[in-house]
Amino acid sequence: MDSPAVEVEAEPAVAASLFGDGIEKARAFAADLAARGETLGLIGPLELPRLWSRHIVNCALPAPLFEADTSVADIGSGAGLPGIVLAIARPDVAFTLIEPMERRVAWLEEQKSLLALDNVTVIRARAQDATGSYDVVTARAVSAFSKLVPMTVPLTRDGGRLVFMKGANAEAEITAAAKVIARFRLRDVAVSVLGADLPVEPTRVITALVP
Numbered sequence: 001m002d003s004p005a006v007e008v009e010a011e012p013a014v015a016a017s018l019f020g021d022g023i024e025k026a027r028a029f030a031a032d033l034a035a036r037g038e039t040l041g042l043i044g045p046l047e048l049p050r051l052w053s054r055h056i057v058n059c060a061l062p063a064p065l066f067e068a069d070t071s072v073a074d075i076g077s078g079a080g081l082p083g084i085v086l087a088i089a090r091p092d093v094a095f096t097l098i099e100p101m102e103r104r105v106a107w108l109e110e111q112k113s114l115l116a117l118d119n120v121t122v123i124r125a126r127a128q129d130a131t132g133s134y135d136v137v138t139a140r141a142v143s144a145f146s147k148l149v150p151m152t153v154p155l156t157r158d159g160g161r162l163v164f165m166k167g168a169n170a171e172a173e174i175t176a177a178a179k180v181i182a183r184f185r186l187r188d189v190a191v192s193v194l195g196a197d198l199p200v201e202p203t204r205v206i207t208a209l210v211p
């Protein structure tokens, strides 16, 4: 059976505005993920027809949320989503990609090198075992909000922020995490919808301030 076709870059104007000078790196990353991602177990075949809209553009939408010259830890980066994508879109922000699986770490290191991403550091670890103090911690498709909070608050500096990419259940995840939110004294826990004004699938993020 033929493999599903790889999606041609969705909404090129939106991608160009999100990636700016990094658009060619974004294209190179998407092309490599399309070519090798399934074989390497990074992405399922059903994702190829929606690689740009569901993954690349979706992961770039939070890029404007970060301030220049700050540090971001992305936990469970997997194929580089969102860590590599955000690092391409925001070369002025330092990204540390924290991922426990050896093969995925090798892929992330390879992409850092191929794309000359000087703003990327890759660490092989579970979030719970990692050390460091970052301005922001991000995650996408790693765990429920109630489980992400205890894994990520220790990696966030005092006064830092959590930015988790989430699906349609984001509000329900916040409700289910009431005790954890209180235990870690998180403030301004909220869901934002990014890209609702653009001709792309919007991204929902849970953001929270760490005391």
Ligand SMILES: C[S@@+](CC[C@H](N)C(=O)[O-])C[C@H]1O[C@@H](n2cnc3c(N)ncnc32)[C@H](O)[C@@H]1O
Residues within 6 Å of the ligand: 075, 076, 077, 078, 079, 080, 081, 082, 098, 099, 100, 101, 104, 125, 126, 127, 128, 139, 140, 141, 142
């Ligand atoms: C479903 S994948 C999502 C990958 C990527 N963030 C994405 O959106 O496509 C979950 C990833 O989280 C990683 N992971 C699982 N438990 C973890 C932990 N405790 N700390 C850090 N990463 C973890 C897995 O190895 C895997 O790469």
